[in-house]
Amino acid sequence: MENTIEQVKSGMVALVGPPNVGKSTLLNTLLGMKISIVSPKPQTTRNRILGVVNGDDYQIVMLDTPGIHKAHNPLNLEMVKIALDSLADVDVIVFMVDVTMPLPDPKTSTIKHLEGCKTPTVLLINKVDMVDKENLLPIIEAYQKLFDFKTILPVSAMEGDGTDLLIEELCALLPTGPRLYPDDIPTDVTERFIVAEMIREKIFLLTGQEIPYSTAVTIESFKENPNKQIVTIHATIHVERSSQKGIIIGKGGKKLQQIGTAARQEIETLLDQQVLLKLWVKVQKDWTSNPRFLRELGF
Numbered sequence: 001m002e003n004t005i006e007q008v009k010s011g012m013v014a015l016v017g018p019p020n021v022g023k024s025t026l027l028n029t030l031l032g033m034k035i036s037i038v039s040p041k042p043q044t045t046r047n048r049i050l051g052v053v054n055g056d057d058y059q060i061v062m063l064d065t066p067g068i069h070k071a072h073n074p075l076n077l078e079m080v081k082i083a084l085d086s087l088a089d090v091d092v093i094v095f096m097v098d099v100t101m102p103l104p105d106p107k108t109s110t111i112k113h114l115e116g117c118k119t120p121t122v123l124l125i126n127k128v129d130m131v132d133k134e135n136l137l138p139i140i141e142a143y144q145k146l147f148d149f150k151t152i153l154p155v156s157a158m159e160g161d162g163t164d165l166l167i168e169e170l171c172a173l174l175p176t177g178p179r180l181y182p183d184d185i186p187t188d189v190t191e192r193f194i195v196a197e198m199i200r201e202k203i204f205l206l207t208g209q210e211i212p213y214s215t216a217v218t219i220e221s222f223k224e225n226p227n228k229q230i231v232t233i234h235a236t237i238h239v240e241r242s243s244q245k246g247i248i249i250g251k252g253g254k255k256l257q258q259i260g261t262a263a264r265q266e267i268e269t270l271l272d273q274q275v276l277l278k279l280w281v282k283v284q285k286d287w288t289s290n291p292r293f294l295r296e297l298g299f
């Protein structure tokens with residue numbers, strides 16, 4: 001009997017661009033589930049988040065990445081490095097911009113990182129739900145002059161507008177081969193990682209100023225009750241200074257409670273189980289520039 005491996009359009013795609021343009025939103029929309037956290041603040045994503053988008057005749061392995069920005073401290077330098085490293089060894093680059101933002105300067109902006117890359121690059125102009133359609137053409141034409149994009153697609157990652165066309169375009173650029181990942185596993189990140197990220201997302205949503213950028217979350221324990229009724233999760237929120245600890249905890253513990261409730265609800269949806277979430281806040285002095293702690297966080 002002949003043993004043939006199914007051949008499909010299959011390969012790796014890096015999703016890169018400036019912060020806050022909607023990269024993580026797009027990954028979640030394509031997957032039909034939330035694995036990558038989203039917030040209205042820039043520099044939300046800190047890691048490379050792999051998502052496997054499967055169709056009957058394709059498998060797109062998409063890498064969501066931190067927004068490329070001018071980095072100063074070691075944490076941000078690591079984040080930008082993760083994004084730039086993802087440009088190597090992919091079959092296609094998807095570069096995303098926000099239609100409401102001014103056109104980038106090709107010499108100084110993130111676009112300069114595409115120069116010299118031989119990999120075919122698709123430009124996604126995201127958030128088109130925010131502008132009138134008739135204003136799009138001049139924007140597309142202006143981007144055409146900036147770089148030799150294979151194609152330029154206006155999309156709304158949030159509303160899923162233009163994503164079918166994106167998949168078609170990616171399939172046209174991907175090689176034919178076997179699927180690289182099993183087709184029933186949407187990501188390579190662990191549940192523990194996503195849980196920590198969901199807590200971090202709530203901190204991005206519920207606190208201001210420098211607090212989100214001074215915060216990291218680690219999972220201390222993750223215990224499933226033998227009768228599978230409830231999962232108990234203990235997590236630590238690390239901050240850089242003791243004044244920040246007070247802000248995260250809030251008056252009478254209110255802020256921490258808000259963060260915990262919002263995170264728990266989302267973790268319950270993810271795990272499809274009841275969750276008991278316990279949060280601690282710990283000062284890890286100046287952790288964003290502490291190489292050892294950054295290593296502990298997986299950087």
Ligand SMILES: Nc1nc2c(ncn2[C@@H]2O[C@H](COP(=O)(O)OP(=O)(O)OP(=O)(O)O)[C@@H](O)[C@H]2O)c(=O)[nH]1
Nearest residue numbers: 019020021022023024025039043044045067157158
């Ligand atoms: N109106 C509109 N808003 C969007 C769309 N896509 C994303 N957003 C919003 O834009 C903000 C940033 O979205 P993210 O997906 O976190 O952006 P990102 O590029 O992953 O950001 P970083 O991880 O910080 O680099 C959030 O408030 C999203 O809800 C879109 O298509 N339309």
Ligand SMILES: [Mg+2]
Nearest residue numbers: 023024044045
């Ligand atoms: Mg992101």
